[in-house]
Amino acid sequence: MTHQDAQQEIQRLTTLIQKHNVLYYQQGQPEISDYAFDQLLEKLAKLENQFPTLRLPDSPTQKVGEATTKNFVSVNHRYPMLSLSNTYSEAEISSFAQRLQKSLPGAVMEFFCELKFDGIAISLLYQDGALVRVATRGDGEKGDDITQNAQTITTLPRRIKAKGIPKEFEVRGEVLMTRPHFEELNATRLMRGETVLANPRNTTAGTLKMIDPSLVAQRLLDFYPYALSTEDKILTTHEEGIHLLEQWGFHTSPTYKKCHNIEEVMAYISYWEQNKHTLPIDIDGIVIKVNNLQQQDQLGHTAKSPRWAIAYKYQPEHVATTLESVGYQVGRTGAVTPVAYLKPVLLAGTTVKRASLYNAQEIARLDLHLADTVFIEKGGDIIPKVTAVEVQKRKPGSKPIIFPSQCPDCNTTLVQEEAIHYCPNAKACPPQLTGRIKHFVHRKAMHIDSIGSRTIDLLFEEGLIHTPADLYRLRYQDIYPLEGFKEVASKNLLRGIAASKQVPFTNVLFALGIRHVGKTVAEKLAHHFQHIDALRQATVEEIAEAPTVGEKIAHSIVTYFQDEENLKLIETLREAGLQLCITKAQEPTVSQRLTGKTLVVSGTFQRLTRAALQTQIRKNGGRLLTAISKNVDYFVVGKKAGATKLARAQELKIPVLSEEEIITMIGL
Numbered sequence: 001m002t003h004q005d006a007q008q009e010i011q012r013l014t015t016l017i018q019k020h021n022v023l024y025y026q027q028g029q030p031e032i033s034d035y036a037f038d039q040l041l042e043k044l045a046k047l048e049n050q051f052p053t054l055r056l057p058d059s060p061t062q063k064v065g066e067a068t069t070k071n072f073v074s075v076n077h078r079y080p081m082l083s084l085s086n087t088y089s090e091a092e093i094s095s096f097a098q099r100l101q102k103s104l105p106g107a108v109m110e111f112f113c114e115l116k117f118d119g120i121a122i123s124l125l126y127q128d129g130a131l132v133r134v135a136t137r138g139d140g141e142k143g144d145d146i147t148q149n150a151q152t153i154t155t156l157p158r159r160i161k162a163k164g165i166p167k168e169f170e171v172r173g174e175v176l177m178t179r180p181h182f183e184e185l186n187a188t189r190l191m192r193g194e195t196v197l198a199n200p201r202n203t204t205a206g207t208l209k210m211i212d213p214s215l216v217a218q219r220l221l222d223f224y225p226y227a228l229s230t231e232d233k234i235l236t237t238h239e240e241g242i243h244l245l246e247q248w249g250f251h252t253s254p255t256y257k258k259c260h261n262i263e264e265v266m267a268y269i270s271y272w273e274q275n276k277h278t279l280p281i282d283i284d285g286i287v288i289k290v291n292n293l294q295q296q297d298q299l300g301h302t303a304k305s306p307r308w309a310i311a312y313k314y315q316p317e318h319v320a321t322t323l324e325s326v327g328y329q330v331g332r333t334g335a336v337t338p339v340a341y342l343k344p345v346l347l348a349g350t351t352v353k354r355a356s357l358y359n360a361q362e363i364a365r366l367d368l369h370l371a372d373t374v375f376i377e378k379g380g381d382i383i384p385k386v387t388a389v390e391v392q393k394r395k396p397g398s399k400p401i402i403f404p405s406q407c408p409d410c411n412t413t414l415v416q417e418e419a420i421h422y423c424p425n426a427k428a429c430p431p432q433l434t435g436r437i438k439h440f441v442h443r444k445a446m447h448i449d450s451i452g453s454r455t456i457d458l459l460f461e462e463g464l465i466h467t468p469a470d471l472y473r474l475r476y477q478d479i480y481p482l483e484g485f486k487e488v489a490s491k492n493l494l495r496g497i498a499a500s501k502q503v504p505f506t507n508v509l510f511a512l513g514i515r516h517v518g519k520t521v522a523e524k525l526a527h528h529f530q531h532i533d534a535l536r537q538a539t540v541e542e543i544a545e546a547p548t549v550g551e552k553i554a555h556s557i558v559t560y561f562q563d564e565e566n567l568k569l570i571e572t573l574r575e576a577g578l579q580l581c582i583t584k585a586q587e588p589t590v591s592q593r594l595t596g597k598t599l600v601v602s603g604t605f606q607r608l609t610r611a612a613l614q615t616q617i618r619k620n621g622g623r624l625l626t627a628i629s630k631n632v633d634y635f636v637v638g639k640k641a642g643a644t645k646l647a648r649a650q651e652l653k654i655p656v657l658s659e660e661e662i663i664t665m666i667g668l
Helices: 003-026 034-050 090-103 179-191 200-208 213-218 238-247 262-278 293-299 360-366 430-441 453-461 468-473 487-502 505-511 519-529 532-537 540-544 551-561 564-576 610-619 643-651 659-666
Strands: 074-076 111-117 120-127 130-136 142-144 168-176 222-229 257-259 283-290 309-313 317-330 336-347 350-356 373-378 385-389 415-417 420-422 598-602 623-625 634-637
Touching: 003 034, 003 551, 090 262, 090 283, 090 293, 090 309, 111 238, 111 262, 120 200, 130 142, 168 200, 179 200, 200 213, 222 238, 257 262, 262 283, 283 293, 317 430, 336 360, 336 373, 336 420, 350 373, 350 385, 360 385, 430 453, 430 468, 430 505, 468 564, 505 519, 505 532, 519 532, 532 551, 532 564, 540 551, 551 564, 598 610, 598 643, 610 623, 610 659, 634 643, 634 659
Parallel strands: 598 623, 598 634
Antiparallel strands: 074 142, 111 257, 111 283, 120 130, 120 168, 168 222, 283 309, 317 336, 317 373, 336 350, 373 385, 415 420
16 A cells, blocks of 8 residues: 555544544444444554554544533543453454563463443542542543433442542443333333434433433433542452442442453353343443553553453344345435345344445445345444345345436436445535535534424425525524424524524534535634635645645545635625634633744653643644644654654754653743
């Protein structure tokens, strides 16, 4: 693979993984299995190891995947909440043990094995025996303060009454919903005529983020701790911590086991693979930890994962059923996605009626025919995928599935880019038009929560809106006569639209729906260029200098601003009063020490994460680039900084700063 090919693939994988992180952690609506996600992450990690200078600053291989939300206060963790390295291979478990022995030659090791619950990780902080704060994992460094909601969980002690407890300690564990409670909840919703919930894990995630704690209490969530941390030297092993939590009244799972060697670990894994369906809760694997805490400290951790623990994940379950038909959905970008409609079948505790087919290449790979017997699988109770066809059962004369050559909604001839087919009729294809408006009003974009998907479809059908700008032209007399709208609903809709005019530029830029510009990229671009006009006038090369932005994204942005209709849209939004530049309130500064200075940051750092260091540079007036050029004033290097960048900086005689030097410069 060439350097350029690797750069494009790393950008693609990074963007794709970030998308799936948002779907999984923030929206509770994952589209791929845990196994498929892990394979993407592993592929990205291998490429980054092969081309270390191409690793992006916000690479998901270096971070835990969840961002905080604005409905809750963000709090810093006392100790980072790292994620676990995953494996699906027994051989990798043996390799894990060998790496441990290599790091600690001659050491006698015990392993502590626990079920990997399919729930939501949280951190509990206790002071003087009282629960003072509960936080979600978040990005590993900080999470959402959900104390009020968590206090409604009856198995979560609010006060510890025991002798000799530390003055301060932290308990980490998993919040989850048992299958019986989940099934009872769905039965109640059916009786009320409400839609059923997808699965326990997603339901738990959504419940913890509810605004009203009384609604959280009704969901009957459970909590299982898996770690105790304290500065007091009262523990020598992880096992002792679990036993203390039991004594203090925590609801621990009796399924854990201390193992003296890898053979015992593998026997534990095998036992629960056969017996996991006897549990009232969902698990997706086993966690193996070094039991001795001193050995854990010696082994340490990477930026993302502890070296003393690993998660063995069970392969996704699969079943056979009949393919009844294939449908095609057109997204806001024009991407046409095939969906398999199946004879309903029970899989991993839920009834499955449809599965993803991803693209035309996947249909061709499967050699899919109508009425085929297909195998479907899923991990973590999410939308499954078709993995194989039992060709021996294919009926004579069955028709092969042919990916359409025309858009299923507007009949425009499709175009293909890589593996994806697109409808190029962006200006007239109905699902693309409504899709862009739905994206525009989304809470991550303009956050117009008074307008839902059905309302957008209705307004579009009535000819009242065609582009997002048309929302700001709506009048009371336009809305009031519509079905389902009277005085209150009409005023609420208009009030929500008016309020969106105060949404910051970062959101507006994301809301425009520029191809390949996700939430993170939009934020980087907004802070880099400060104003929509500066971005509009920038060249491909100038845009590519922005953090996390590659040439593919830069070309897409330039192409967007070359379209006259897009320029008209922006002008209409400007006239409507939307925020099209970064204001001082949106870009707080703590000093002007780096004003007028341009910096590039590379490598890993001790006192701050790279992202935190970059934030501090911006707060002190500095401008960040990703590539070394004559326009750079300082090159900030940490461990494993890019060798090519360093050589280029030395060639251009650009001052090279260490972590301590930049921290001193900005006065931290």
